[in-house]
Amino acid sequence: MDFAAARFAESLDAAWRRRAPIFEDGEVTAYRVLDGPGDGVPGVYLDRYGPAAVMNVYEDAHLSQTSVTTAAQLTLDMLAPAGLEAVYVKPFARDRSRLGGRSPDELRAAAPRAGRKQPESLVVQEYESRFEVRLYDGHSTGLFLDHREHRRALSQRRPPRVLNLFAYTCAFAAPLAAVGAHVTNVDVSARYLEWGRRNLALNGLEPSAARFFRMDAFEFLAYAARHREERFHLVILDPPTFAAGDRRRGVKPWKALDDYPALVEAALRVLAPGGSVFAASNTRELAGNGALARLVTKALGSAPAWQPLPPWPVDVRESGRVAAVLFTP
Incomplete structure (x- = not known):
């Protein structure tokens, strides 16, 4: 494991420990696992939706595609014991208006960067409420x-x-x-x-x-x-x-x-x-x-x-x- 991957794994481990009460309580199945610089990983935001996670990677993360794939696999390996099955990746430009209405193909790819394909829509729990989310439906998931x-x-x-x-x-x-x-x-x-x-x-x-x-x-x-x-x-x-x-x-x-x-x-x-x-x-x-x-x-x-x-x-x-x-x- 290279230095960048080791640093990511260390930050992810600490972040996941902080979120342990959410996972263990079970009332909420959609929550943020990594919150960018708030968890020591600038430009990377990892959101969990039940059995799957979405990794939003911004330009200022300065990560190569190889590094992003490694981070996705590390995430899957670490959270698999807690029921995680897939990690999807969404590349983000800080100023999306520069894209001219175009978006990267991966935003609508059913195959995740790591793990196994998830259904087109999932249902997550937020206290007494239930919401439909879509993991590969563009930049957003619906929640x-x-x-x-x-x-x-x-x-x-x-x-x-x-x-x-x-x-x-x-x-x-x-x-x-x-x-x-x-x-x-x-x-x-x-x-x-x-x-x-x-x-x-x-x-x-x-x-x-x-x-x-x-x-x-x-x-x-x-x-x-x-x-x-x-x-x-x-x-x-x-x-x-x-x-x-x-x-x-x-x-x-x-x-x-x-x-x-x-x-x-x-x-x-x-x-x-x-x-x-x-x-x-x-x-x-x-x-x-x-x-x-x-x-x-x-x-x-x-x-x-x-x-x-x-x-x-x-x-x-x-x-x-x-x-x-x-x-x-």
């Missing part, structure tokens, strides 16, 4: 692991009506609907909203527990502001860093640094009295040093009443990568 504790905490607040913007596969919606909330999910992607419907069905929820709108977030907020019956006790904002527009459908491009303040302002217009806003971002410029909270305060004109959120889970160790706030204006 963002960072917000695990936030999903549970928001459901524990039991808001009657919830607006879930940038809903993606509706992972926030499932635990909320399970405790009786009526959730309105909004996303520009019909495919992801259909995935969201499957997630709610996986949790035994009736179709009437949620609504699904294929719309731009600003378009829906403008519609809701005009209709008094469209008021919500919780609004969830978890937008991407950037998103392409669709001129044909009238969807404008999104850039978090430029557009987030207007999003916050628009969300306030559809809040029920005493309602709260959950705002999150993985945009680097907003994720560290209280930047997201300052953006919210500036957008509101004064500091809101901040509500407590749980600490980041033990498997999310890199600082300045994602931020979240909960507030009542």
Whole structure:
């Protein structure tokens, strides 16, 4: 084993020991095993989804393909006793806009870098919720692991009506609907909203527990502001860093640094009295040093009443990568 491989194995072993309580408890089967520099492996993020893992490898990891293959095999060897069967690899550019819409073939390859092929979709557990994930369906798997504790905490607040913007596969919606909330999910992607419907069905929820709108977030907020019956006790904002527009459908491009303040302002217009806003971002410029909270305060004109959120889970160790706030204006 060369020096780089030995260092990776050492970091992985220490990281896995830190995650032992998650694995042993069994309530959560999707979690982060390696969190980049937070676990001493810059540019490498390893997420476990039941019997399989996905290794996200960024350019700043400076790893050759041979080294990545070695790391995948080391991961499989170390975690096989804990039930791991496969390791998939997703190469990432820090700025995906430079790819011009193209993506590496491996993102959709059914064969893993190490281990045996997994089904096209798997079901993972997150406390009382179940989610469908897809390991070789592009850059994402359908579930963002960072917000695990936030999903549970928001459901524990039991808001009657919830607006879930940038809903993606509706992972926030499932635990909320399970405790009786009526959730309105909004996303520009019909495919992801259909995935969201499957997630709610996986949790035994009736179709009437949620609504699904294929719309731009600003378009829906403008519609809701005009209709008094469209008021919500919780609004969830978890937008991407950037998103392409669709001129044909009238969807404008999104850039978090430029557009987030207007999003916050628009969300306030559809809040029920005493309602709260959950705002999150993985945009680097907003994720560290209280930047997201300052953006919210500036957008509101004064500091809101901040509500407590749980600490980041033990498997999310890199600082300045994602931020979240909960507030009542």
